[in-house]
Amino acid sequence: MATKLIALLRKGWQTLGAIKTGVVLLITVVIVSAAGTLILQRPMTDPDEMSRAYSPQVLRLLDAVGLTNVFHAWWFVALLVLVSASIVAASVERFPNAWRYFSRPYRSTDESFRKALPGHKRIPIKDEESGLVAAERALHSLGFRPERVIGADRVALFAERNRVSEMAVYIVHASLLLIFLGGIVDGVWGWRGYISLERGQQVTQVPLKDGGTKALPFAIRCEGAGQENYKDGSPKRWWSKLAVMEGGREVQRKEIVVNDPLVYEGVRFYQSGYGSTGKVEQLLLTASSRENKGQLHDIALTMNTPVELDADTTVRLARFIPDYFVRDGEVYNRSERVENPAVQMFVESKKTGKSIEVWLPEIEGFAHNAESPYTFEAKDLQLGSFTGLQVSYEPGQWAVWAGCLLMGLGLATAFYLVHIRFWVVPVRDTHGQLMLWFGGTANKNREAFQHKFDAFAEKLEQELAKQSEVGSDACAQAHATTLAGD
Amino acid sequence: MARAKAEQQPATTGMTLVVLVGLGILFLLFMAFLNVVKSGNLLTESNLLYSALIFYAGAGALYLGFGVTATESYVKFASLATWAGLLANTAAIGHRWYAAGHPPFASIYEMLLSFVWTLAALTLIAEKKFGVKVIGTVTMPVAIVGVVLMQLLPSDVHPLVPALQSTWLHVHVTLAMLAYAACALSFALAMMFLIKDNMKTETFLAATSLFSVISYAAILCTRFEKWGGLSVIGWDEPNKSEMFVSRGIRLFVVIPDLGWLLLLVLLAAAAPLVLYAYGQQTKDQSILPTANRAVFVSILMQVMALIAFLLRTRSGAYPSLDAQGLFPTSLKASPFILSALVGSIFVSLLYLLLLWRREDLEKLLPSAQDLDRITYKTICLAFPLLTLMIAAGAYWANRTWGSYWNWDPKETWAAITWLVYAGYLHMRVTRGWRGRRAAYFAILGFGVVMFTFFGVTYLLPGLHAYA
Numbered sequence: 001m002a003t004k005l006i007a008l009l010r011k012g013w014q015t016l017g018a019i020k021t022g023v024v025l026l027i028t029v030v031i032v033s034a035a036g037t038l039i040l041q042r043p044m045t046d047p048d049e050m051s052r053a054y055s056p057q058v059l060r061l062l063d064a065v066g067l068t069n070v071f072h073a074w075w076f077v078a079l080l081v082l083v084s085a086s087i088v089a090a091s092v093e094r095f096p097n098a099w100r101y102f103s104r105p106y107r108s109t110d111e112s113f114r115k116a117l118p119g120h121k122r123i124p125i126k127d128e129e130s131g132l133v134a135a136e137r138a139l140h141s142l143g144f145r146p147e148r149v150i151g152a153d154r155v156a157l158f159a160e161r162n163r164v165s166e167m168a169v170y171i172v173h174a175s176l177l178l179i180f181l182g183g184i185v186d187g188v189w190g191w192r193g194y195i196s197l198e199r200g201q202q203v204t205q206v207p208l209k210d211g212g213t214k215a216l217p218f219a220i221r222c223e224g225a226g227q228e229n230y231k232d233g234s235p236k237r238w239w240s241k242l243a244v245m246e247g248g249r250e251v252q253r254k255e256i257v258v259n260d261p262l263v264y265e266g267v268r269f270y271q272s273g274y275g276s277t278g279k280v281e282q283l284l285l286t287a288s289s290r291e292n293k294g295q296l297h298d299i300a301l302t303m304n305t306p307v308e309l310d311a312d313t314t315v316r317l318a319r320f321i322p323d324y325f326v327r328d329g330e331v332y333n334r335s336e337r338v339e340n341p342a343v344q345m346f347v348e349s350k351k352t353g354k355s356i357e358v359w360l361p362e363i364e365g366f367a368h369n370a371e372s373p374y375t376f377e378a379k380d381l382q383l384g385s386f387t388g389l390q391v392s393y394e395p396g397q398w399a400v401w402a403g404c405l406l407m408g409l410g411l412a413t414a415f416y417l418v419h420i421r422f423w424v425v426p427v428r429d430t431h432g433q434l435m436l437w438f439g440g441t442a443n444k445n446r447e448a449f450q451h452k453f454d455a456f457a458e459k460l461e462q463e464l465a466k467q468s469e470v471g472s473d474a475c476a477q478a479h480a481t482t483l484a485g486d
Numbered sequence: 487m488a489r490a491k492a493e494q495q496p497a498t499t500g501m502t503l504v505v506l507v508g509l510g511i512l513f514l515l516f517m518a519f520l521n522v523v524k525s526g527n528l529l530t531e532s533n534l535l536y537s538a539l540i541f542y543a544g545a546g547a548l549y550l551g552f553g554v555t556a557t558e559s560y561v562k563f564a565s566l567a568t569w570a571g572l573l574a575n576t577a578a579i580g581h582r583w584y585a586a587g588h589p590p591f592a593s594i595y596e597m598l599l600s601f602v603w604t605l606a607a608l609t610l611i612a613e614k615k616f617g618v619k620v621i622g623t624v625t626m627p628v629a630i631v632g633v634v635l636m637q638l639l640p641s642d643v644h645p646l647v648p649a650l651q652s653t654w655l656h657v658h659v660t661l662a663m664l665a666y667a668a669c670a671l672s673f674a675l676a677m678m679f680l681i682k683d684n685m686k687t688e689t690f691l692a693a694t695s696l697f698s699v700i701s702y703a704a705i706l707c708t709r710f711e712k713w714g715g716l717s718v719i720g721w722d723e724p725n726k727s728e729m730f731v732s733r734g735i736r737l738f739v740v741i742p743d744l745g746w747l748l749l750l751v752l753l754a755a756a757a758p759l760v761l762y763a764y765g766q767q768t769k770d771q772s773i774l775p776t777a778n779r780a781v782f783v784s785i786l787m788q789v790m791a792l793i794a795f796l797l798r799t800r801s802g803a804y805p806s807l808d809a810q811g812l813f814p815t816s817l818k819a820s821p822f823i824l825s826a827l828v829g830s831i832f833v834s835l836l837y838l839l840l841l842w843r844r845e846d847l848e849k850l851l852p853s854a855q856d857l858d859r860i861t862y863k864t865i866c867l868a869f870p871l872l873t874l875m876i877a878a879g880a881y882w883a884n885r886t887w888g889s890y891w892n893w894d895p896k897e898t899w900a901a902i903t904w905l906v907y908a909g910y911l912h913m914r915v916t917r918g919w920r921g922r923r924a925a926y927f928a929i930l931g932f933g934v935v936m937f938t939f940f941g942v943t944y945l946l947p948g949l950h951a952y953a
Binding site: 407447 | 859866867869870873874877880881884885886887888889890891893895898899901902905906908909912913916917942
């Protein structure tokens with residue numbers, strides 16, 4: 001029973017690691033995500049538009065299959081997990097072999113290997129040592145560092161470059177898994193929300209995108225926000241001055257702009273919007289007294305704060321309506337845009353306790369402007385503004401960026417680093433003549449390697465020719481000149 | 487019949503074409519110069535772009551001439567013209583960079599500017615370094631379509647909205663342009679491979695007809711209106727912008743009867759395909775000449791449709807289904823319909839070139855094995871660029887919106903492109919896919935790239951609204 005189960009698991013593992021499974025999974029991901037871009041998706045599109053685009057039956061079908069929220073459906077996540085598992089299985093299956101290859105490079109030059117290697121040549125030499133020295137010099141000049149491999153009966157040379165290229169595939173796959181890991185961490189522990197703050201306002205709760213709220217262990221406060229425009233009126237820059245408050249103390253302060261967030265304890269605050277609150281911050285008026293003609297006051301009103309006009313009279317701003325209209329004896333507000341604004345004020349007398357309702361503009365039936373001892377003229381209306389902030393917590397993003405970097409390195413290694421190896425060994429041919437056998441391989445870009453191999457052969461011949469000029473009996477001397485030459 | 491006629495013509499030797507193209511270039515430059523004298527501005531961007539267009543067109547003609555007549559000297563002049571075009575193109579980019587104060591990657595117009603530049607540069611590299619001399623036959627028409635599109639797209643320098651003011655954006659878009667141009671080159675090389683690999687000419691017939699059919703079907707599926715009209719976006723000439731019904735919703739006007747015409751052309755374009763399919767079914771080779779004749783008819787019809795489209799969009803006012811009254815439109819409002827029409831004609835003409843001059847073309851190409859290898863090498867260049875492009879985009883999105891991956895259509899399609907090329911590399915390395923299958927894969931990859939670049943922008947909604 002147990003052995004059966006193990007066999008089954010083993011089979012499952014092998015299937016998971018097979019290239020066919022990987023390709024089938026990837027094709028599925030491609031088809032599903034393409035469908036996700038062609039079909040309108042739930043969270044982004046509002047329900048009205050969905051019902052306009054599809055008939056009710058179709059919509060019900062799409063909803064039932066989950067195609068209206070592909071990228072957040074459990075089965076899509078499961079599919080991505082399967083892809084990761086497939087990459088893991090494929091890598092684990094193939095890794096030991098590659099690792100053996102990587103950690104113990106094949107240095108020996110036995111006869112069967114020499115026969116099997118496709119790229120090799122032989123050059124006659126006088127004695128073993130001079131041949132090896134010439135080969136060493138030739139390899140050095142090509143930028144290699146040859147090492148002497150001392151075998152049972154002969155000394156050989158081995159030189160290689162960019163061995164890491166053999167592991168490139170695993171680096172790329174590992175980086176992909178790292179990116180997925182970061183994505184999963186963010187999917188599970190991360191959150192995103194949106195807050196809008198007015199100047200002076202501070203919050204500790206963030207309403208989240210997918211419903212619910214998140215309590216922050218600190219408070220965020222807005223100390224000002226603004227917008228700068230280009231000459232043509234399109235927005236150039238939005239900014240907000242933010243302060244982080246912890247235990248009533250300010251611990252961090254930053255002016256953020258789009259593309260430059262504030263980060264505190266891993267929580268990021270991004271500038272994302274700016275607008276008017278539709279509330280009055282300040283109303284500037286000129287008040288002139290009816291009794292003393294020409295006596296003018298410039299006053300600034302804020303909501304519900306009485307301002308003294310003379311010893312007896314005060315004025316108080318009671319209501320601001322951005323877009324008013326009158327119906328059935330009531331004043332209503334139509335929208336939050338400042339299209340047709342009106343303000344209601346009360347002019348109060350301390351002595352008599354009388355309160356007179358004043359409207360600007362004078363709305364008939366409500367305003368008693370004529371009874372007021374002062375007339376008012378509006379100068380300027382300053383509205384409060386809010387700043388919109390995206391708030392996100394993504395503890396996994398570092399894994400994502402590390403994965404991206406690693407993938408860049410991995411791909412560069414995979415495509416542009418070539419593992420080149422050379423073997424050199426003195427052998428005797430069938431006639432007993434001493435020959436220098438040399439061979440080499442590259443794991444990619446064989447044509448370019450052929451040039452390198454030919455360059456090596458040419459260099460080797462030059463070195464050997466130089467040696468014979470110096471004299472056959474002065475091997476040690478030749479070696480000395482080599483060193484001097486270097 | 488047509489084939490016979492073409493073969494009777496002696497292969498043009500000597501310098502006739504070079505002289506003709508040279509005269510053409512001189513004439514156009516002279517006309518442009520008159521214009522310059524009149525306006526008094528010499529080095530404006532549109533002048534530079536215009537001269538780039540002239541040189542690219544000259545290069546395209548010479549490459550085609552080289553393809554047809556195999557006259558070696560043409561290619562020298564062709565690459566000379568490409569150099570000149572590249573120079574003007576570089577100057578146009580520099581001018582725009584200077585005028586806008588930021589690298590030219592903020593709108594689809596600016597991106598096309600960079601894309602064409604990269605394509606021309608890569609063409610010269612492929613020609614000099616890898617000896618693929620006729621590559622310009624495929625890439626130059628693409629560059630010409632690109633420059634023509636640029637003349638139509640709104641080219642005003644807009645100040646950057648806050649989200650676009652980031653170095654990462656420039657990194658992202660530069661990488662995208664490099665990657666896409668490399669993909670375009672790999673596509674051209676894969677095509678050359680298929681020619682060299684003795685793929686049957688009639689298979690190309692089927693492929694090119696299919697391309698035309700898909701282009702027309704795509705236009706008709708999205709734009710065909712009841713009673714045979716074709717809806718296009720209204721154009722507001724005083725403001726030089728598309729018309730809108732309300733914020734973000736474009737105003738479509740219906741050009742009557744143009745829908746029927748395009749439908750007719752669709753049928754004409756489908757005819758060679760149907761004949762080919764019939765021939766395959768009945769194993770009857772004798773139907774092929776008829777199919778080739780049908781290609782002729784299809785090209786004539788396509789040219790007719792193009793002319794009708796040009797004439798009807800340039801003048802007249804048309805009713806709309808969404809609003810009362812008559813509204814004008816302009817070519818500028820429908821750059822993608824136009825490029826689909828022009829592209830389809832180009833592809834059909836390339837088929838004719840192949841039909842008539844296949845042997846000469848084959849003589850000029852490197853061996854199939856070499857082409858296969860160079861295709862692979864270009865994809866080895868494109869793939870890391872694609873990867874870095876996606877990573878830079880994600881990093882930028884994270885700095886701007888606080889989220890590195892939103893599954894918006896452009897992102898998703900970039901990921902799909904990446905997966906397709908990843909699939910190509912895996913099949914090639916682990917399964918040893920070479921030759922035909924690899925070439926098909928490279929062609930598929932470029933198709934996905936084009937969809938990501940244009941299709942997503944104009945068909946699917948998302949965050950990449952400005953690109």
